[in-house]
Amino acid sequence: MTTAIEVNCATGEVVERPLTVEEIAQMEADAVASAAAEAARITAEEALAALKASAKAKLIAGTPLTAEEADTLVI
């Protein structure tokens, strides 16, 4: 679906129009950017979860934590 619902708030006119070339290009750029941002967020969350799991295991075993692991426990 590549149309926009455009409401002219001054006149009340509502039109459904095709997206312009510029709007389609912006949509495509947004899709690429959002996918990259989402991938980065997931990678960061997985890395944090791994650090926490490692820190927990070391605490239970009584072995020293790395500074990165300790950062996940200390607020």
Next chain:
Amino acid sequence: MPNTYTTIASVIVGAGGTSSIDFTSIPQTYTDLVIKASIRTNRGFLSDALAVKLNNSTTGYVSRDITYDNNNVASYADLFGAGYNLNTQGNGGTSNTFSNQEIYIPNYTGSTNKSFISESTVENNAPDARVEMMSSLWSNTSAITSIILASYTSNTILQYSTATLYGIKNS
């Protein structure tokens, strides 16, 4: 609802959906603007990112938000990597549920940078329904004359989604 709320324009998305909802030529006769929206997109996840572009601008935004879902609280800077994005309903949760959200834009005709706040819920008949509060800043001194709502992931806003723009006067 305060009696100073005035409906400026309202949209109900029809069959086939739409890529965006554009409010243009916004009157400059109010103090603040409010958008009440109920949205669902066809993104195949519980949530989607709803881009709120002021004057069709994609630059100069920063945002901070806090989200609660599935017994977890998370905070984000610039959701989905852009400061004009809010959480909204995707197509991966309970069928026929829509987001419930409000965007409040004070002093939209002023000549200072524009701040706005938003509240969003993503409905789901499961523990991972979520609620979000966000504050955003658009570093631009232009008066706001248009607002575009669109899926940042370029998905379709589905039929029966609604958005209403209200003007608020301070007297």
